[in-house]
Structures are given as C-alpha cells and as structure tokens.
Amino acid sequence: MDKLGIEELIRDLSTLDYQNMCNNDFLLTWEKSADEISATFTVAEILRGMREQNISSRIFDSGLGVSLFRDNSTRTRFSFTSACNLLGLEVQDLDEGKSQIAHGETVRETANMISFMADVIGIRDDMYIGKGNTYMRNVAESVQAGHDEGVLEQRPTLVNLQCDIDHPTQSMADMLHIINHFGGIENLAGKKIAMSWAYSPSYGKPLSVPQGVIGLMTRFGMDVTLAHPEGYEVMSEVEDVAMRNAAESGGNFSKTNSMAEAFKDADIVYPKSWASYAAMEKRTDLYGNGDMDGIKALEQELLTQNKNHMDWTCTEELMATTHNGSALYMHCLPADISGVSCEHGEVEASVFERYRVEQYKEASYKPYIIAAMIFLAKKKNSADVLQRLLDRGTPRFF
Amino acid sequence: MDKLGIEELIRDLSTLDYQNMCNNDFLLTWEKSADEISATFTVAEILRGMREQNISSRIFDSGLGVSLFRDNSTRTRFSFTSACNLLGLEVQDLDEGKSQIAHGETVRETANMISFMADVIGIRDDMYIGKGNTYMRNVAESVQAGHDEGVLEQRPTLVNLQCDIDHPTQSMADMLHIINHFGGIENLAGKKIAMSWAYSPSYGKPLSVPQGVIGLMTRFGMDVTLAHPEGYEVMSEVEDVAMRNAAESGGNFSKTNSMAEAFKDADIVYPKSWASYAAMEKRTDLYGNGDMDGIKALEQELLTQNKNHMDWTCTEELMATTHNGSALYMHCLPADISGVSCEHGEVEASVFERYRVEQYKEASYKPYIIAAMIFLAKKKNSADVLQRLLDRGTPRFF
Amino acid sequence: MDKLGIEELIRDLSTLDYQNMCNNDFLLTWEKSADEISATFTVAEILRGMREQNISSRIFDSGLGVSLFRDNSTRTRFSFTSACNLLGLEVQDLDEGKSQIAHGETVRETANMISFMADVIGIRDDMYIGKGNTYMRNVAESVQAGHDEGVLEQRPTLVNLQCDIDHPTQSMADMLHIINHFGGIENLAGKKIAMSWAYSPSYGKPLSVPQGVIGLMTRFGMDVTLAHPEGYEVMSEVEDVAMRNAAESGGNFSKTNSMAEAFKDADIVYPKSWASYAAMEKRTDLYGNGDMDGIKALEQELLTQNKNHMDWTCTEELMATTHNGSALYMHCLPADISGVSCEHGEVEASVFERYRVEQYKEASYKPYIIAAMIFLAKKKNSADVLQRLLDRGTPRFF
DSSP, rough: OOHHHHHHHHHHHHHHHGGGTTOOOBOOGSOOOOOHHHHHHHHHHHHHHHTTTOOOOBBSSSEEEEEEEEOOOOOHHHHHHHHHHTTTTTEOOOOOOGGGGGGGGHHHHHHTOOOOOOOEEEEEEESSSSTTTHHHHHHHHHHHHHTTTSSSSOOOEEEEEESSSHHHHHHHHHHHHHHHTTTTTOOOOOOOOEEEEEEOOOOOOOOOOHHHHHHHHGTTEEEEEEOOOOOOOOOOHHHHHHHHHHHTOOOOOOEEEEEHHHTOOOOEEEEEOOOOOHHHHHHHHHHHHOOOOHHHHHHHHHHHHHHTTTSSOOOOOHHHHHHGGGEOHHHOOOOETTTTTTSOOSSSSSHHHHHHHHHHHHHHHHHHHHHHHHHHHTTTTTTHHHHHHHHOOOOOOO | OOHHHHHHHHHHHSSOOOOGGGTBOOOOOOGOOHHHHHHHHHHHHHHHHHHHHHBOOOOSSSOEEEEEEHHHHHHHOOOHHHHHHHOEEEEOOGGGSSSSSTOOOHHHHHHHHHTTTEEEEEEOOSTTTTHHHHHHHHHHHHHHHHHHHTTTTSEEEEEEEEESSSHHHHHHHHHHHHHHHHTTTGOOTOOOOEEEEOOOOOOOOSHHHHHHHHHHHHGGGGGEEEEETOOOOOOHHHHHHHHHHHHHTEEEEEESSSSSHHTTOEEEEEEEEOHHHHHHHHHHHHHHOOOHHHHHHHHHHHHHHHHHTTTBBOOOOHHTTGGOOOOOEEOOOOOOBBTTTTTSSSOHHHHHHHHHHHHHHHHTTTTHHHHHHHHHHTTTTTTHHHHHHHHHHSSOOO | OHHHHHHHHHHHHTTTTGGGGGGBOOOOGSSSHHHHHEEEEEEEHHHHHEEETTBBBOOBSSSSEEEEEESSOHHHHHHHHHHHHTTTTTEEEEEGSSSSSGGGGOOHHHHHHHHHHHEEEEEEEOOSTHHHHHHHHHHHHHHHHHHHHHHSSSSOEEEEEESOOHHHHHHHHHHHHHHHHSSSSSGGGOEEEEEEOOSSHHHHSHHHHHHHHHHHHHHOOEEEEEEOOOOOOOOOHHHHHHHHHHHHHEEEEEEEEHHHHHHTTEEEEEEOOOOOOHHHHHHHHHHHHHOOOHHHEEEHHHHHHHTTTTTOOOHHHHHHHSSSOOOEEEEOSSOOBBBBBBBSSSHHHHHHHHHHHHHHHHHHHHHHHHHHHHHHHHHHTTHOOOOOHHHHBSSSSS
C-alpha cells in the first residue's frame, strides 16, 4: 500500500464513530459497535501500510505495556510485544511466579501497583470457565478507580489476549484475513463459514476461539455454521450473541452435529479442537477444590470421549465438498496435523500444507490488530493523529 | 503542577549542593547529605510534573538498566522498570538462575561483564543479614575499577532496591508522601511518627523497612518512635544513626515495647511486621551451612514467637488514640489485612480501607524517586539539564 | 577515537566488498570473505567510537531482536541485548519453556510466528553435536521463505550466538582484541597463537570456542597451534578449514599433544577446557534416547578422563616459556582459576590476575561485534549510513 492508499484509509476512518473506544478496553468484540470494529480493521491496515512505507507510528516516547500470561504463549506474546514496540511502549511482563502476588494482595492493589507508568495491560487468562473475563474486568475497574482517585496519572487500557469467553485479537486477525482474501467486506454477504470441532489427541483446549469466531463472523451477513459432536457445546450466551448478530446483519447462524454438513458448499472452513463447556466447568471446579485426582480422571475421560470422534478431521475428501472444492482453510495455529505433529489430528497434512502460507498471513495481522486496539483506546482523534504521523514521516528504519 | 511550578522547582534545585551524587551510588540514605536528600525529592517532583505536562524526560537514546532481584518482587520491579523507561533505558534482568554465575566466577567479573552498556544497576538483596549491602558495595567497587581500568566506557550507577540494612527507594517514597500530605517539609518539625512492629502470620520479613524509616525520618525534626515487642530488635547501628539524626535535626528518637505508647498522639503510624535481627542472623547462618532442618525448626520457632504478640495490630481503637484520632496510616504494601488477606494480621480492614488510596499514592512516588536517583547520579548539572528538557518540550505521548 | 578517526574508518569501510552480507546471516566465520570479516571489525570499531563520542547509532525506531538461548548465558545474553539496544531494537526472549513450542509445531512455523516485526534473531544452541548450527540454518531458511512468500515484510537476520561448530561472536571479539593489542592486522603475520586444551573439574564444555579460534585466527598469517591430550579432538571439518585458511593466508596450522610445545615462544595463549568431539557425540545420542543413566555414567567417565590431564594448566612456569615470557593470555570467560573458582583449574591465579583487565577488554568487544554483524546484515550501504549517523549527531546521552 502506498501513501495515497494510506491517506484514503485515514479518510475512511474519519467517517466512523469510534471515539468511545478512547480510554476504554477491548474485552469482547460484541461489546463494540460496527463502526468500532471497522475502525479497528482500518487502523490495523493503516499501521501496516505505514510500516511497509517505512514510516514510524511511534506515539509513545516512554511508557510500559504490561503483559500477564496465565497460560503458555508464543505467538500472542510476540504479537503483543510487537504491537507495543511499534507504538513505542516497552513490555514488562508480570510474572506471577516471581511476584509477591501470592502474598494475598487484592487484584485492585496489584493492578494499581503495576500501572503507575503503564499505558496498556494485556492479559491472557483462558484456562478456567467463568474466571478469565471476570478477572480482566476486575483489573479494568481497578485501574479506572485508581485513575479517578488520582493514583494513576493515565488510565491503562485493557486488551483481552484470550479469555474463557472470547479471543478478540485472534478473531479480529482472522476476520481481517477473510476480508482481504475475499477482496473486501462488501463481498462477504452470503458466504458460508464452517466453524467446526475437530479431533485432537490433546485435551482441554479453550473455547474462546470458536466462541470468538461465531461471535464476530456473524456480523458481516455471512452464513455461519457451528459444527461439533454432541457434548462439545460452547457457551449458550455466545450462541445467543451469534444468533442476534446474524439477525441484525442479514446473515445466518446455525448449528449441526455433522462436520460434513458444515463443510458442504462452505467458502471458509475453520476446523479446530476444543473442550466442551461442561468439561471446562467441571475442570474449573476440580481446580478450585484442588482435586488433582479428579482432574486426572477427568483428563482420561475427556481423551476417551475425544477418541469417539476421530472421524472429525479435515480431510481432502471433505475439502472437496466445499464451494468449488476450494474453501479457505483457517486455523489459529498451532494445529494438530495428522502425521506431522501427531498421529491423528485436526487436519490432513496435505490440506494444511496447501494453506500454510495463507495461515501464516492470517497470523501476521495479529500484531497490527493489537496495535490498532491500543491506538484507538489512546487517541480519541485517531484519524488526525495518524495523518500527523504520516506527515511527520519519521522513518522506522533509518 | 504546571510549567511555572516545574521551573520554580528547578530553581530550588539549583541552590542545592548535589554535584557529588554524580557517578556515585544510592545505597543508604544516611550516606547522603541533607541537600542531596532534598535534591532527590525535588528531581522526583520535577520528573512527575514533566510527565503530567506530557514532556519527555528521556535523556538516554540507548543504554541498559540492569536489574538483579534476589527476592521476589512486583512493585519494586515495576518501579525500577518504569524509572529506567522514563529516562530511556531498557531493562535487562540478570536472572541468576539462567546465568553462568554458579560457574564460580567472581562478583567483580560478573559486574563488569554485564555493564559494557549499562548506565544503572538496581539490586534487591534483602534476605541475609550482613550480605545484601556488602554485595552491592562489591558490585559498585567492581564497576568503578572497571571504569578506571578502561574496561567500561561509562560507570554504571548502583541503586539499592532493598538490602539487609536499608530500603532507600521505599523510605524516600514514603517521606515524599509525608511531605506532600503535610504540605511541605517546613510543617514536619515536632510531628510524631510511630514505626511499629505488627503481628503477621508469615515470618522472616526484612528489617530494611523499619530501619529505612528510622534512618531517614529522624532527619526532619520529627519525633520518631520505634515500637516492638522484646526480641524484635533492629540493627543497633541503624538505631545509632537514628539517634544521631534526631540530635542534628532537633527532633527526637525513642524506643518502646508498647504499641499503645507509640500510637498515642502520633501524627503518622507505620505498623508493619518484621523478623528480629537475631532471628535473621540465625537464619543467615543456617542457610550458610545448608542446614534445611534447622531452617524449618527456626521458622516454626519464629511463627510461635510471633503468635505471642497477636495483640500488636493496628485497630480502630488504637487509631482513635492518635492525634485528633486521624494519624496518617502508612504501609509499604502488601499489608497483612485481618479478614482480607489473612485471619489476623497487621491491620484491621476498616483502617486499611480508609487509607487505601493514600497508600496507593504513597507507592506512586517510588518510580519517580528511583528515576531521580538515577538522574542525579548521571547529570552533574541536573538543574540545567532539566531546564533544557523542559525547553526541548518533546511530548511523551504524541 | 575522535570524529576524524571515525571518518577515516568509514572511508576504509567504503573500500571493502561487504554488500553480500546484507539480508544474510552470520553463522560461521569461514563462510565470510576476508573483506566481510574486515568490514565487521571496522563497523564494530566505528560503532564503539561513535558511542565514545556520544553519537547515537540508533537506526531502528522500532523493531524486535529475538533471542533464543538453549543454554544458560550471562555475557552473551547481555552482549546481544546491548547490541540490539544500541541500534534501537527491543529484545524479546523466546523462552521455550513458556511457549507452546512443545505442542509439536515445526521450526518453520515458530520462526515465522515470532518474526512479523523481528529484524534479528540471535540463537545460542551449543549443547548437541550436529544440532545447533543445523537448527540455525532451518530458522534462516524458514524466515527467508516467509519473506519470499509475503508473510514477513522484512527478513530477520540470524546471528549465531554459539553453536556446536563455531562461536563467531566470541572469536571475532577475541580477534579484534588481538588486532588492537598488537597495533593492527599488519603486525600479526608470523605471530604464534596456542589454542590449548586445559584441565577443568567440570565436563562437557562446548567445542565451539577452540573451533571458532582455529577457524578464524588462521586467516591472518599467524602460526596457529592446536594442543590437546589424545582423545580431545575437535571436529575434523574445522581442522580442514583451519588448514585451508593457513595455506591461503601464508600462515601455519599445526597440532600437538603437548601443551609445553604449544606454549613455547607463543605470542598468544588461549588455554581452555573442552569436551572431546567423540564424547559430545556420545552425549548427544544418549540425550536423543533419553538415557539419563547413560548420561550420568558418561559424565563420570569424562571427569575421570579429565583427571588424567590435570597437568594441562596454564602455570607461571609455562608462561615463562612464551615469547619474551610475556605472551598475551586469553580466555572467553568464565575461567576455572586454580584456588579461586576451583581447587585445580585451567589457569593459575597469578597468571589470570595479571591479564584480568586485558580479558575484560577482550570481552568488551562482543557487543560491538554483534552490533556490527546486525548493521552489515541490514544496510547494504553501511558506510554511507554510518556517515549519515555521524552527520546527524543525535547524542546517545542528552
């Protein structure tokens, strides 16, 4: 994208109503208006364009981006660091193992103590149903109160880097990939996307990816099908969101217990393993009670249950049934690839390999999506500021 | 604070004799002259004012701040990172677990090897009596020698982030909070501050906080009372410092074994748990001998000993006996709050909660205090440099 | 070095043919031409000179330097961070323990996922024979492919921070120390350097240091002698490289099983412990098979074998036999010093101490060598860019 293209996007941005995002958090995509979602995509594309044109988008001369990962992470960690760094923030990890948090202090206290110079806080907390998003809201309320009470000069912005309910940086990156793949939002009405469960030899994968996908992709007039074996239900609240979204956008949301039905004539397929909501709830309770034997037993039970559905795998045969036999295959990565990372997994190696580069590009949007979320939460007049950055023309790379 | 206020502080600073701080370390407050202590407060306020006015105080275009934490830490870690980041330094943690230090190399060698591009080294080493401060001095001597011998181009500055003797970044932040709370140093003469031991269900908390408080707060003409049960003595050398300070400043330093006596008519109370000097010495020896059974036995002994003093807790009843029943309650955080973080702790929940915001503000000074320590150790003509930064007017946030 | 000196070095640089280094990796010194090696030394000296003159060499306004340490490290970690920071890159560590890499994803995938905004990747992977350098090449190929396929906007550069074959950042820093010690490359022809095995009470030290030294130091017309007891052979491929280099440079490469013979009339001595190639190969196989008992047995065997050669130690007596009794003693640090870090080690304390400052200076080149490797891999017209940085004159320290 050249400078003219960037300026056109800035003009598009200036027609959108995104000002409410300022000093606000990004926790669930369905809390954001259509304009706000659009603004996030647009700013992401502008930031990407500016970087490609070697124009710095550094808006912070100093300031911290705090990261808190309550689950292992490579790509999200690097995406968050990349986004912060692009804007001029230094990442400081809150490593709960090295901290005094076990000492019994409250979320409110920790949130304030780490935020004296923090402009953004990114949290991944996806392991326990009913906990992660709630924790993020506690942190957000705490820093808001700290700001109101004069403790914090600036109000750090929360970015949900994956919780028990949604994975907005993932679904937004996925969606931006879809938009670019199909040449624009205007081409998406009526397109069929299959968000399908798939077999994996591991257990307990978060529900936030399928929930994030059905909660977001239903907003663009698409025909969204959620497929899974019985017993792998997602949160019914998110299904309600998807239903409402579909009605509003003129699209469709349906469910099926047949992978084949979901794939039939699909334009996009997203086969991926997850644990059922009920299982995640049980696990959360067992952890809460410290019942380690119970957890081991549950793990065995779930793995056995998974094995009943080893036929839920994305094969060439299934791909052939999609629209023109050439649906866009998507995954949040890393995938369980049959014969590569495991014996039997979510996808056949040849399917994965054919879409490998596409998936890497899908992932490449995430740093820009996160940077856009931060930017819009920090600058009420983002369009003006972006134009000024363009005019400033400081090179990223001298 | 507006720009005029900042300029006034810069003029105040220029009347002080702080030049000796340059290329020097900040290890114990009582090694610093009254002017140097004043300069540190003044620079901290200036840096805070500049940040509030969105003026960058970045003096480093590149350079490292090295952190070495030999004890868990959240707030001090974030304060140090915030301070370094504010001035333009990137923090690199020296994680002894991931290093080759166990390999048997000397302090002198490690200190030089990590310092080729280090402008500051912050160390927390508070666990073993007689060790922490000594280690810091070894590091300081090592990098001074390295600089003199032509190994290190610049001489990194040491900042004591808590040792066995003092906790200067804490006591200086505490003191700046007191100064602001009472409207200026000139209002402190004769004010009574009670630094009191308090019961906690944990054991082995460092002595550096009470020692830091009596070593610093006695310099301002205040009436400082140290209260603890028999057997919880602090280092006698620091008591001597407090005595000397009090005599010089026209204040008072006294000791008592009664919490009630200390609180009576106090303007400020600082109730906090610590281990006794004798116990810390014993523990240091046991660790030195690798006597893990001995350590476990000592821990039990100390916890039992603590339980004899569960009445040493900051209650509403006690608070009512302070000056006008409204002494300023202080704590370095995290506190052991009865009914919140433990069953019985250092303070009643209602007292803590009433002063919660005040305590968060108390903590908020720490990053600026650390930044001021670094600034003064780096810039002989700090007043001029700060004025030039103000004139430069680079925004922190574009 | 003053500004005129720096400009002279820039003119020297502009006569060299180094353009092929751009968008390329630094994996083995012997893959680089004589001009490229010279350019690396020259840029290192220029960057050092600029820092001494308080001139910023920051060429990145944003961007990540990714570090991956598969072995403990202090000095290399700090050197890499220092180098990245000097050029404006923020280091993000890829901690495989905290990542999802165990999840079974491929090197290709991880390499791309961490590189969306990475300008350089530094890897230390020196534990297993036949693995480390191969891994680095896999990463390099992966990011090259990612760049070619449009996944990565920029192509991150690989820097070998120590592998099973070579340790180029070490040997280049060592060599720059030699050049400066002897007053220029032109004075090195015919100088004798003894790279000698030495006894250490530890086991399994990498071969990359001696291999790096014989693979590089043979390129300057020096007389390079490799000495070790029978059974401590290095990789024969590297010996072949050394032989070829010596022939081309008009120098000499010879081997001996006598430390005394190597030291006789030497101008430089580099006594250092290493494990034999055969032992490292055996260990690699045992780890591959997860045979922990076998590893323990091997460790005992190797330590016993080492003990047969306790007389291989750098004594004052041996030093007296070197050229004028004053050979330059070198070590990559940390050294096993008899009576200091162990009972019997690689070197007598008095020898080590006499050359201590020299060794610290030797180590001080490493950050600049790494920065030079990155610079040349990023800027085809490095000479012009350095001149522009000099003209820009941004101070490193305001």
